[in-house]
Amino acid sequence: MPSAQQKLSWVIVGQGAIGLLAACRLQQAAYPVALWLRQPNALTVTLETATTKTTCQFAPAQKPLRQLFIAVKAYAVAECLTQLSTELSPDAQLVISHNGMPDLAYLQSVAASAQGIWFLSTSHAALRTADSVLHTGQGQSILSPLNNAARQAESAIVAAMTEALGPVQLTADIRPALWRKLAVNAVINPLTALHNCRNGELVSAAFTAQIARLIAEVCQLAALEHIELELQQTKAHVYQVMQATAQNYSSMQQDRYYQRPLEIDAITGFIIRTASKHQLAVPENQALWEALQQVTSPQSPQP
Ligand SMILES: NC(=O)c1ccc[n+]([C@@H]2O[C@H](COP(=O)([O-])OP(=O)(O)OC[C@H]3O[C@@H](n4cnc5c(N)ncnc54)[C@H](OP(=O)(O)O)[C@@H]3O)[C@@H](O)[C@H]2O)c1
DSSP states (O other): OOGGGGGOOOEEEEEEEEHHHHHHHHHHOOOOEEEOSSSSOOOOEEEEOOOOOOOOOOOOOOSEEEEEEOOGGGGGGHHHHHHHTTTTEEEEEEEEOOSSSSOOHHHHHHHHHTTTEEEEEEOOOOEEEESSSEEEEEEEEEEEEEEEEHHTTTTHHHHHHHHHSSSEEEOSSSSSHHHHHHHHHHHHHHHHHHOOOOOOGGGSSGGHHHHHHHHHHHHHHHHTTTTTOOOOHHHHHHHHHHHTTOOOOHHHHHHTTTTOOOOOTTTTTHHHHHHHHTTTOOHHHHHHHHHHHHHOOOOOOOO
């Protein structure tokens, strides 16, 4: 573990739930942390856990940007990386994190040869309120270097991400983990958004056949992508997550409820596009996509 003097300084992009959770935890671990916001500004925020409340203060980031943690919604990544591209140091390290399937080839393509690029997938849960960030669920993260410049900086980045969103599992190939998460997200997110319900309500027999077909399509598609996703294990995993998070509302349910854009394109949209590439029919995912597109009216009060 590096000493305080050796700790890299970090720039957190945005002021969202996961970004601020990481920012506060890095600062608590004595990393220098600044924020890159749409409008440069200092920010004071309280990190609330089940047992603690800590006030964190952040200054605006100074250019050029070196170590960046970028946790924006999947649909905001490309625009964000374009905006950042002229602000980065030639040896910057970028850790990108979002739900849904990232376009890894695209992410690799945005980094110059000396710039490291990483993807991090996390199961921590956080909620942003007006002046706080609530750490609502302890989780863990999977982290993968996507190019050589990232691999060369491995120990320092892993140490920082362990403080931010650890425990961290480092992997050379993040795709199998992303497909396992995709299977869960492809069921829970669109169904809870469509039916405006908590995750646990999907365990009901009314959804059993539809969920079985959704999972079968994802497993079949994974095989065509040379990813092993065994059907029964995947089904068991999806139900385990539904039960473990039974009282929670999914992020997509919340996004629909508050009439924000959905991250559907990086989940069900990815499945449909990839299936089309293989000329595989995925009618259940297609129908779910279409049903969600049609739902544009405001929701009834949250149950
Ligand atoms: N929250 C969770 O518990 C959780 C758990 C696991 C995974 N995730 C995933 O992690 C990702 C981030 O989630 P989140 O809940 O933290 O989202 P969020 O609260 O919406 O935060 C995203 C932040 O990024 C900012 N942003 C977007 N583009 C930007 C740009 N170009 N420049 C500066 N700031 C920019 C947004 O600002 P504006 O609001 O101004 O656009 C917003 O403050 C999502 O993919 C989510 O599904 C979330």
